[in-house]
Amino acid sequence: MTVTYTNRVADARLGTFSQLLLQWKGSIYKLLYSEFLIFISLYFTISLVYRLILNESQRLMFEKLALYCNSYAELIPVSFVLGFYVALVVSRWWAQYESIPWPDRIMSLVSCNVDGQDEYGRLLRRTLMRYSNLCSVLILRSVSTAVYKRFPSMEHVVR
Known part of the structure; x- marks a missing residue:
């Protein structure tokens, strides 16, 4: 547990x-x-x-x-075993880093797939990015203490 x-x-x-x-x-x-x-x-x-x-x-x-x-x-030299251990730790860290949904990647996907130069397309892109940022904040609140300090309650997220 x-x-x-x-x-x-x-x-x-x-x-x-x-x-x-x-x-x-x-x-x-x-x-x-x-x-x-x-x-x-x-x-x-x-x-x-x-x-x-x-x-x-x-x-x-x-x-x-x-x-x-x-x-x-x-x-069996310790440095050899330590090299395998460090490689394993770094690969796991890199996999975690790669799984973070960065806003610029999402924005490029949204801007490529949502057409329109008019007001409706702009509002749709902005709304999708706001939802994306809201999802990121809600997930990162449970993981990061810095984000939890910035948004300690749902009222702070809304403001």
Whole structure:
């Protein structure tokens, strides 16, 4: 379930983002605390076994095993994996950018398809663009905090 904090971010002050990070509903800590606790418990268990239970020959064997695992971890360079990740993020961002309905694209389509140099054609083109801008404002109010600040209610949209 997604928890939105748009109203809290719209009037952000000093420390608001750190407060949002620490809120429990939908927090990153809520998502990761169980995995973190498992990791910490396994880490301390292995550390205690290594320090208190294993003798010198077993410690040497454990260190060799750790070095062997580390040699395989370095076969896939991090920059290579990071490059794929960045390419994926940029492609998703570009797809979102491309899906934004820009008014100039819509206006060129309207002006090409609505004929007439008379008053009726001009009023029809203007009305279609007003409807297009109204649709954009209504959609962007739910996404952008800047648009939500400019148009907090439907009365502000009408004015």
